[in-house]
Every structure is written in structure tokens, then in C-alpha cells.
Amino acid sequence: MEISQLGEFGLIDRLTKELPVVNASTLKGVGDDCAVLRNRDTDILVTTDLLLEGVHFDLTYVPLKHLGYKSAVVNFSDVYAMNGTPRQITVSLGISSRFTVEHIEELYSGIRLACEIYGVDLVGGDTTSSRQGLVISITCIGEAEADKIVSRSGAKDTDLICVSGDLGAAYMGLQLLEREKVASAGQKDFVPNFGGKEYIVERQLKPEARRDIVRELAEAGIVPTAMMDVSDGLSSELMHICKTSNVGCRVFEERIPIDYQTAVMAEELGMNVVTAALNGGEDYELLFTVPLHYHEKVKDLPGVKVIGHITKPSLGCAMVTRDGGEIPLQAQGWNPLK
């Protein structure tokens, strides 16, 4: 169905029909000039992401439902990275004429699924036409207890540096998707070959936010001194934390968690897997620092690995290689303005 048949209000009515409300803080959702929220006892976290077709995603190989899911989840990830809980999102879409109502419903189904899984209410947005390509702008509102909020600036000398999951998988998944896209060019009925590489493809197309890690930390009674999510690459994020905390760091090459499929893919493409893990981006893992006395506690947390420690600022930021040498970290992460 053509979107013009429904018009703006018709489309919005259709997309937002029977939206559930699961959070007590959501007083009023879609349908007025503003959404109305109430957070009497907690602080409010706000984050926003703008995703543009041809810059952040390629619809040749990204299914619309996955795109919707990912667009929401990357915002949730920013809220978890402050040690908070995402509660509401607004979704703005710019839609070009090649999209049908069914396309946008597919995109929305992914957004709604992410909201359902993470317990988030969709409370508003804006829908308009776009002259070229799909535009997705999502703002997420979360909450956190005032004394539990973790910023990027609290890392201290001797703190342990920890990271969740494994790194570089989303980037190697992207390389694989791009390779198959090139291979498929001009071929009808092309079947991409993802055999044995499903994990890295999923990490690229359907990332998850590490709510589980935030819960584990809370249950263990640990409040990190600094935390952020790994969206631009470990190297870039570590340098952010060190700069804003006015400290240095040492991470150990041999401690950087890398999945087997990530390593195999890097080998196939003749790429250095550690470089991919340091600079790949889109991992949406949590990078955090904890005081040294938490060592026994954090080393036993499932899905968490201690990869190094914070130093005095004069020592700078470096990776200690397997042979004991030091390589200065560089923020080579994905730069959307270069």
C-alpha cells in the first residue's frame, strides 16, 4: 500500500495502534503535543541517535525489522552505559517514496520487539517524507538512582578495566555482509554464504544491549567508577574514559576477548583481528572500570573480562602486546564525518 493513501495521521494511527505501556513513569504516550512522564524518585537519562540510509545502514542486506530492532537497542545501550534503565523512546522517521506502508510496518515491528524485550514504552515521534532514503532518529529516556549513575569521568589510577562479551564481531560481520553483497552483484537468486559465521552476522544485524551485565553488577554490589558502551571501538572508548577521567591506561592484547568466528573471518580477509577488536565498533559491549579491591568479584562475573588497568595520566594510553612491547592506543574508530 502506498503511504500517500494513508497520509501522515493514518500511518501514525496504524503504526501506534495498541501500543502497550509497561512503565509506571509513562503517564501519556503517543497522541498529543508531548508525551508526559513522571520520575519522582529517580534521575532521568536522555540519549539520542540519528541513523541515515547509505551512511549507517545498507538496505541491500539489512532487513527492515532488524534495522528497527538495532535502532532502538543502540539507544538502550547508551542508557545501560550510565548504569540506568531505559524506559521510553520517541521514534522519528523520514520516509522516501520507494517505501510502502508494509515496509514501515516491518521497520516498526523491529522497534516494537526491542521495546517489548527491554521493557521500554514507545511514547512519541514524528513521521514525514524524505527526498532521499530512510532517516531514523530515536531518543531514549531512562532512569537511574541518583547515587548509582556512572559517567565516563570517574576512572582512577589502579582501577581495573573490564569489558563484557567479545569485541570485533560486529565489524567482521559487516565485512562478511559487504563481501557477499559484492559477490551477489548482478546475480539473480544469489544465496549468500554465511555458513559457520552466523554469530558475527547476528552481531552486526541484531546487536543486544548488555542489560544483563548492569544487573550482574547491581547484584554483586559493584558500582563502576566509569562506564561507556563500545560503539566506536574499544580503543576510541578507552581514550575517551582516560581523557575525561584524566588518567592513562594499559590494556593487554592477550586479554582482549575475541570470538572464534571473528578470528576466522579476519584470517580469511587477511586482516589483523586485534586491530578489528580495537577499532571495529558497533560491539555495544560495556567497558567499565572498578576499584582494584573488586578484583575477586569481577573476575567471576559471567561474560566479563578484566583486560587491563588504569594508570597515572603521564603514562598515556597503550596496549601491552603479547611480547611485552607497548603500542600507543589510537582513536581510529569509525568516524562518520570523515
Next chain:
Amino acid sequence: MEISQLGEFGLIDRLTKELPVVNASTLKGVGDDCAVLRNRDTDILVTTDLLLEGVHFDLTYVPLKHLGYKSAVVNFSDVYAMNGTPRQITVSLGISSRFTVEHIEELYSGIRLACEIYGVDLVGGDTTSSRQGLVISITCIGEAEADKIVSRSGAKDTDLICVSGDLGAAYMGLQLLEREKVASAGQKDFVPNFGGKEYIVERQLKPEARRDIVRELAEAGIVPTAMMDVSDGLSSELMHICKTSNVGCRVFEERIPIDYQTAVMAEELGMNVVTAALNGGEDYELLFTVPLHYHEKVKDLPGVKVIGHITKPSLGCAMVTRDGGEIPLQAQGWNPLK
């Protein structure tokens, strides 16, 4: 200066340097995964707008500073329309390669000016490249006392319908700007002719949100039963209020406030000025309803005009013409998806 010389973080540092914080609810602004806000005693209002080049604005005649100002103000207007006060905004920009650092600083200077005038803090955003054209996504967070929030759904039979300022001016300003754009095509050193029409050009390029009306209402002790801002046109907004409130309405053609310049421009272009006032859009005036017993109070409020009254739903929505006839209202307002 090319934006690529600075990169994303360099550009953001430059744009957000020395951002003031004027609201006590803004605990942490730009620079972390999320902004942190605190509203212990009030409810929170959230609204968002997506503006795309070629759809919502034409940089042939819209100066970037005005565009920035307007992009922020239209969001503030949504918060005032709930009887709230805007406090924070996030600003996401998609920037194509034809824009320089100076261009984006110009845009930002307009956003910052709007924030300064309306007492709003810029607390976050996202900045990325765009493949074609400028993308602006702004989310505004406001606050309101729980018992003072005004939605669209509270209008009751016999309520008075009021509107601030005058209508149709922004639309006629747009027609004038488009006419001068066509006249200028291919001509060097073309000087557009806005003589005697400065007001309607300003209404299009630099609208204001009616904070003054919200304050007047508060000082007069009036809480409207329903309110929204006129962005799509009076006719469309009235029908929204009537639909969500389950009522009908009568507005009187002779009561619709129209500025002299709006009328002159409509005459020049052979357009019906009442149609422009009903369907023009982008007025950002406040449309609200109050109980009948407030008649004496509202009729003396500066800048407010009583234009009609709410009826039983069975009577539908209509305009009473000067000759006493009735024309059903139609939502012909600007439809960005048609």
C-alpha cells in the same frame, strides 16, 4: 573549513563549547552516553521534530541561523501547548559534504539563540554525515506541574474556542518567498522585494513560541480544558481537539484573526485569505478551549481572540460564514506524506 578536518568529536567540541546551563533540572549536559536530568516535583514533557532539507526547508531563501532558531522554537511550542515550560533539547544533525564548519556554526548559533531566549539547555545530540542534504532532529524535554498539564482531549460542550495572535501569516510568507525564488532564478544580484511584507516573511522564517500566552493564562488563573499549537493549520488542529475530546465545534469566519499583510498578500496572489488562515500551517499560535464562565477573563487577554465554541459531537465541526451559512471543516493542512 572542511568538516572532515575536525572530525565528529572535533566538530562537537567546537559546537558545544561553553554551553550555558540555566535550569536546575539539568545535572549533566553534553559529553557522556546520556544527559542527566532531575525533576523531582514536576512531570516531564517530551516532544520531537524531524526536519529534512527539501521537505521542510529550502536553503535557497532560509538563512541557516533562522533555520536553527526555528527548529528549536517549533519544539518549544509543543511544550507550551501542554501548558509546560521547555527546559532541555537534544540536537541531532546529518550534514552533507557541501556544508562547512562555518555553516554548521551558523545553524548552531540560531539554536543557541533560541535556547538563550527561551531559557532552555542544550544537553546532547548526535552528529553525523548525510549523503544528501541537511537533516535536523530535535527532541525537547519540558516540565509542568502535574495538575496544570493541558492535553487535547479535555474540550467540553459550550467551552469557548480561543486562539492567540493571527493566522495564515507564515503560509503567505512562504508563498512570497517562493514567488521571489522563482523570480530570482538565473538572475545575478537579484534583490527580493519584501517591502511592506516584512511581518509575513518573519512569521515564516523566524516564528516564536507563545510563552507569553501561557504566562498570561497562568496569571489570570485559567487552565484551558484543551490546548495545542497550530502547526498544520487551524482547521486540522480544531478537528484534532474535537475528535480526541469527542465534541463538535463552531468557529466564526469573522472572528478568525488575520493580519493586514496576510490579507494583502493573499489578494495579490488571488488566494482566499480565510482558506490560508484555516489551512496554512506553521503559525505556532496556541489554540485552546476554556469553560464558558471564563468569557470575561479571556476576552481581555492581550493577543487572545475568542473565535467560536465547542458543541455536542453530533453537530460536527463547521465554520459559520459571514452570511450565516455553515461550511464543514476539513483537515486540508500540510501533509508531509502526500
